[in-house]
Amino acid sequence: MFLFDVYMTAYLVLIGFTVGILSGFFGFGGGFIITPFLFTIGVPMNVAIGTSIAQILGTSVIATMRHRTLKHVDVKLGAIVAVGSIVGVNLGVHMVEFFKGISIEALDISVGLTYILVLGFISVFMSYESLRSKRSNNPSSKRTFTDRIQRIRIPPMISLPQSNINSISLWIILFVGFIAGVLAGFMGAGGGFIQMPSLIYIVGCETTIAVGTNLFAMLIAGVYAAISHSLRGNVDVVLAAVMLIGSSVGAKIGVSATKHVKGANLRLIFGLSTGLISLSVFLEMVAKSLKIHLLSLISQGVLVLTIASVAVLIIILTLCGLRGDGCGGSSEDGSE
Amino acid sequence: MVHNLRHVLAASISIILIIISYYLILSNQSLLNSLNENNRVLYSFLGTLIMITLGFLMGITWDFLDRIFKSRNCYGGR
Numbered sequence: 001m002f003l004f005d006v007y008m009t010a011y012l013v014l015i016g017f018t019v020g021i022l023s024g025f026f027g028f029g030g031g032f033i034i035t036p037f038l039f040t041i042g043v044p045m046n047v048a049i050g051t052s053i054a055q056i057l058g059t060s061v062i063a064t065m066r067h068r069t070l071k072h073v074d075v076k077l078g079a080i081v082a083v084g085s086i087v088g089v090n091l092g093v094h095m096v097e098f099f100k101g102i103s104i105e106a107l108d109i110s111v112g113l114t115y116i117l118v119l120g121f122i123s124v125f126m127s128y129e130s131l132r133s134k135r136s137n138n139p140s141s142k143r144t145f146t147d148r149i150q151r152i153r154i155p156p157m158i159s160l161p162q163s164n165i166n167s168i169s170l171w172i173i174l175f176v177g178f179i180a181g182v183l184a185g186f187m188g189a190g191g192g193f194i195q196m197p198s199l200i201y202i203v204g205c206e207t208t209i210a211v212g213t214n215l216f217a218m219l220i221a222g223v224y225a226a227i228s229h230s231l232r233g234n235v236d237v238v239l240a241a242v243m244l245i246g247s248s249v250g251a252k253i254g255v256s257a258t259k260h261v262k263g264a265n266l267r268l269i270f271g272l273s274t275g276l277i278s279l280s281v282f283l284e285m286v287a288k289s290l291k292i293h294l295l296s297l298i299s300q301g302v303l304v305l306t307i308a309s310v311a312v313l314i315i316i317l318t319l320c321g322l323r324g325d326g327c328g329g330s331s332e333d334g335s336e
Numbered sequence: 337m338v339h340n341l342r343h344v345l346a347a348s349i350s351i352i353l354i355i356i357s358y359y360l361i362l363s364n365q366s367l368l369n370s371l372n373e374n375n376r377v378l379y380s381f382l383g384t385l386i387m388i389t390l391g392f393l394m395g396i397t398w399d400f401l402d403r404i405f406k407s408r409n410c411y412g413g414r
Contacts, residue, residue: 061391230380237383248394
């Protein structure tokens with residue numbers, strides 16, 4: 001199967017570490033980072049996808065436990081989102097099969113365009129909203145849209161005390177999970193980068209609660225996804241376990257950093273990084289269609305630089321926060 | 337002080353458990369591979385269980401380590 005040497009192990013641990021940092025900080029699994037990296041070291045694409053999902057499952061357990069200690073996890077909300085997400089993932093997978101039936105090129109183009117549009121939209125929206133929120137110094141400026149959503153009263157209505165939501169339709173939460181699941185299944189990623197903003201802007205969670213709850217929902221959906229990929233022979237458990245060593249340390253750093261950064265800043269960093277990832281996918285698509293190798297290299301460079309710089313920024317934030325921490329715990333809760 | 341000792345003990349035990357788990361996984365790599373080829377149902381449950389267990393062990397280890405460092409800071413490193 002897969003032979004291990006010291007360099008390969010170090011490389012895998014490093015990938016896990018970087019992904020763990022981003023996972024703990026933003027609340028997404030990082031499937032769209034791990035899969036290409038595994039593919040570049042010679043792991044077949046189907047095994048790369050399955051293994052990255054298994055690794056995300058392990059990281060989600062660690063990060064969820066950390067966020068739960070910080071009281072950032074709304075279990076009730078996470079469980080409902082996960083139910084919608086599992087249904088959505090199945091539809092997304094069927095969409096992949098449908099486009100694959102037309103042609104591989106059709107699948108490549110449709111997935112690529114969806115990546116660019118979804119990530120681009122999230123990036124512009126979150127960056128604009130967080131900048132406006134910072135400028136106006138009004139933490140509740142993002143609530144206008146959320147309030148409108150919460151006024152939709154389709155029974156059954158539920159309350160989520162931990163997320164400070166008095167009344168919201170169950171169907172809205174299921175719908176959020178479902179849409180995130182469809183896009184996740186179709187784009188071959190965990191879906192955290194869609195679910196996390198949806199929990200903030202549609203459901204109305206605080207940023208840190210959205211991060212923790214999203215990880216919990218991903219943990220539930222991850223069990224389902226890991227089992228179904230394993231049944232198809234797509235998971236190399238040993239590879240996933242080795243990457244988990246790095247991501248364990250990374251997730252700890254990422255989660256700790258959320259204590260020391262304000263919600264608006266976290267959303268701004270998230271928005272900017274998704275924008276750069278969207279740009280990277282766009283460059284890759286252009287490089288493929290025009291067959292320009294240099295553009296493909298630039299695309300990979302943008303992706304690696306974005307991930308590395310965000311990871312370094314998070315480490316710096318954690319170190320700064322640790323210096324300012326007293327015995328009373330966190331200096332600020334990172335909320336709005 | 338007694339609490340700190342308990343946390344140190346708990347963290348040590350969980351680190352030892354993580355090392356044992358990794359030893360078992362790496363030494364039984366060929367068994368896992370043959371399960372992947374011959375009995376995927378068992379492999380899928382075992383694989384998922386391995387990842388959840390490792391995640392859980394690492395999670396509680398970090399939790400105990402945090403408590404140790406927090407109490408060390410609060411009591412001036414005593």
